[in-house]
Amino acid sequence: MSAAIDERVTDEVEALEAILLDDVVVKREDDVPKSIETVVHPSTGDDVDQQFVCVTLEVKLTSKYPDNSPEVTLRNPRGLDDETLANINSQVKKKLKECLGQPVVFELIELIRESLTESNLPSGQCVICLYGFTEGDIFIKTQCYHHFHSHCLASHLIAGKKYYQEEMDKLPNWQQMQAPPYQQTCPVCRCPMACDVEALKRAPLPVQSITAKPFSLTAELKALQTKMASLLAHQIAKGGVVGMGDTGPPPLTITSPSDNDEESNATSSTAPEPTKPEPRHNGQNGAHGNHSNENSTPGSPQTRPAYRGPYRGFNRRGKPGRRSRGGQAATR
Structure with missing residues (x-):
């Protein structure tokens, strides 16, 4: 030292x-x-x-x-x-x-x-129900020192696991096998935790949720509604709200592969049969007709609907009725 x-x-x-x-x-x-x-x-x-x-x-x-x-x-x-x-x-x-x-x-x-x-009683609000902690409440402290009413945390974890399973069901089987199992996380900091949901469900509701006064529309709330309505109208007039008063192109929509497959099946079931090329006759075809009749095939890009299936790059070998790497129709 x-x-x-x-x-x-x-x-x-x-x-x-x-x-x-x-x-x-x-x-x-x-x-x-x-x-x-x-x-x-x-x-x-x-x-x-x-x-x-x-x-x-x-x-x-x-x-x-x-x-x-x-x-x-x-x-x-x-x-x-x-x-x-x-x-x-x-x-x-x-x-x-x-x-x-x-x-x-x-x-x-x-x-x-x-x-x-x-002050060894959690102050503030339960971030799930937004009610405070009072005498008679049964609450839980997580490993990361965040506090929730036991009943509220049980409802949150049940809803989170249900949403996780719904999203898993949308994935193909091979992705479901590789996906990590459901993990309980803290609603505040997302730290992993382990809770007995069945025990939490048996806890009573928060005391303030039972003793709270019935909702009533006060003058303060009415003034706030008027203010927010005026703000919304201003945002719509300036084009700041998507989907309301917007005459431009529709916003971007994110779809999953299953949505593309369903749309492709629906399109193919209602699409007309592709036209077959007419036989070649001398003197009746123009300069452009010779190329189209010789190289066109049933279901060519000129006659079939737009492709909406999986990405074409996954299969690049030339097959009958599909384009090869050179951009021409594959023939045998």
């Missing part, structure tokens, strides 16, 4: 590593501590499943720390709304002023832990 490092900083870092073990990360440059990072959870004893909130504390040590205050950042809050997070930040700034001139990292960890313990 360099002699230029303040002994107070050295003692603090050693104490943090001895107490927090692997839960603290100390970043060094040339053996000089530059930043300290740790994830702070509420105090729940050994019951980790009851820790519903957390936040990452990052402390960047300045060159004159602890005589100068370090740079403190709270990152990746989980289960905390903006108001709770702002309150914690305010307490951190106050603690930095009180402890100026002495190591403060451990004090900050304890301060944040106490605040999280008092």
